[in-house]
Every structure is written in C-alpha cells, then in structure tokens.
Amino acid sequence: MNAPPDTLGGGPAGTRQQRERPSVGRGYSRFVGAAKRILPGVAVLLLLLVAAWPRLQEIVEHIHVPLPRLDLTEVRDLRMVDAHYTGIDRQNRPFVVTADVARQNPGANDVVSLEEPKGNMKTQSGGWFQLTARTGIYQPQAQLLDLFGDVNLLQDKGNVFQTSSAHVDMAKGSADGHEAVEGHGPFGHITSQGFHVIDRGDTIIFTGQSDLELLPHQKGQP
Numbered sequence: 001m002n003a004p005p006d007t008l009g010g011g012p013a014g015t016r017q018q019r020e021r022p023s024v025g026r027g028y029s030r031f032v033g034a035a036k037r038i039l040p041g042v043a044v045l046l047l048l049l050v051a052a053w054p055r056l057q058e059i060v061e062h063i064h065v066p067l068p069r070l071d072l073t074e075v076r077d078l079r080m081v082d083a084h085y086t087g088i089d090r091q092n093r094p095f096v097v098t099a100d101v102a103r104q105n106p107g108a109n110d111v112v113s114l115e116e117p118k119g120n121m122k123t124q125s126g127g128w129f130q131l132t133a134r135t136g137i138y139q140p141q142a143q144l145l146d147l148f149g150d151v152n153l154l155q156d157k158g159n160v161f162q163t164s165s166a167h168v169d170m171a172k173g174s175a176d177g178h179e180a181v182e183g184h185g186p187f188g189h190i191t192s193q194g195f196h197v198i199d200r201g202d203t204i205i206f207t208g209q210s211d212l213e214l215l216p217h218q219k220g221q222p
Contacts, residue, residue, distance in 0.1 A: 087143055094122070099114035110140060116132075133149055133166070163181045163182075179194065
C-alpha cells in the first residue's frame with residue numbers, strides 16, 4: 001500500500017511555496033536597503049535647504065526679470081490706420097477728410113487726432129481744393145478741421161499756399177488762418193499775414209499786410 005504524498009514539504013505544492021518565499025524575501029530586503037541609503041540623503045538635503053533658505057530668499061528678491069510694461073494709455077487709445085471720413089456740406093456737396101493715422105480722444109467722443117491729414121472738397125466751379133498738414137484735429141459731427149504744421153493749400157489751377165495753421169469748416173466750405181502765408185502759382189508770388197477761403201476754394205482772400213508779384217501774362221494763356 002502506497003503512502004499518501006507529503007503535501008506540506010515533499011509534494012508539488014510544498015515545493016512551489018518554498019521557491020516563492022526566497023524571491024519575496026530578497027525583494028523586500030532590496031527595498032529596505034535602498035531606503036536606508038536614500039532616506040538619510042533626503043534628510044540631509046532638507047536640512048541644507050532649511051539652513052540655506054534665508055540666503056536663497058535674498059537672492060530671489062534681488063532678481064528682477066524685465067517684463068513688458070503695459071501702457072494703459074495705449075490700451076485706451078483707439079487707433080485707426082488710413083482713416084477715411086466722408087461728409088456732405090450744407091449744399092449737399094461731398095467732401096473727404098483722410099489721414100495716415102487717426103486716434104480717438106478718450107475724453108471726447110467727437111474729437112479725433114490726425115497724423116498727415118488731408119481735406120478735399122470740390123469747388124463751386126467744378127474744380128478741387130485740398131488742404132494738407134503734419135497734424136490735425138477733426139470733429140466729425142461739427143465737421144470742423146484744424147490743421148497744424150506745414151499747412152499747404154492747393155488749387156487745381158496750380159496755385160500752392162503755405163502757412164503754419166488753418167481752421168477749416170468743411171460744412172461751409174471755408175477756411176481761414178492768421179499766420180504768415182506764402183504762395184506761388186501761374187499768377188506769380190504772394191505773401192501775407194493771413195488768409196480766408198470762401199466758395200469751397202474758388203476764392204482766396206489774403207488779409208493783413210500783403211505783397212503780390214504778378215508774372216507777365218504770356219500769349220496763349222487764358
């Protein structure tokens with residue numbers, strides 16, 4: 001009669017348990033060994049960090065990273081490139097005001113600052129009249145244009161007049177200035193202390209002390 005298999009030590013189950021126990025024990029031993037080496041190093045690192053923290057804080061406080069500064073005035077600045085304003089005068093004739101750059105005044109809705117402005121209108125006789133300057137201020141609702149710096153008044157007849165400032169009423173088709181004026185064209189050369197434009201540029205009246213030099217009329221000219 002055969003003896004029953006030894007399920008605790010000599011059988012297959014016992015043999016498998018004996019094989020698994022040493023592998024588990026070796027893994028746990030390695031973990032414990034690694035922990036013994038790592039934990040002291042971490043503790044030392046923390047102690048060094050605590051000791052050096054006041055010095056590190058001073059260094060951080062003295063480090064200034066340059067950041068882009070945001071100008072709130074630029075945020076509020078409504079800027080339009082190649083601005084174009086059109087309107088109709090009191091006699092239902094169109095006019096145009098243009099500028100390289102237009103900026104809306106934050107404090108006044110009906111005031112626009114202009115760079116390189118131009119005002120164009122048709123004359124009563126069917127020609128054109130143009131005013132240009134370095135800077136200007138335009139009031140779209142009132143249709144008033146103020147020009148400053150290197151103001152030029154140009155007629156389609158070939159006449160050009162220069163002054164320092166001008167006030168233009170686009171609705172009336174008139175303009176005036178109270179600073180020195182110098183002009184030239186087919187008629188000759190003129191200087192004066194001021195000017196007044198009426199009839200949308202067909203007529204220019206020179207005010208104050210004026211000096212006119214007329215060119216001799218040539219045959220074939222009207």
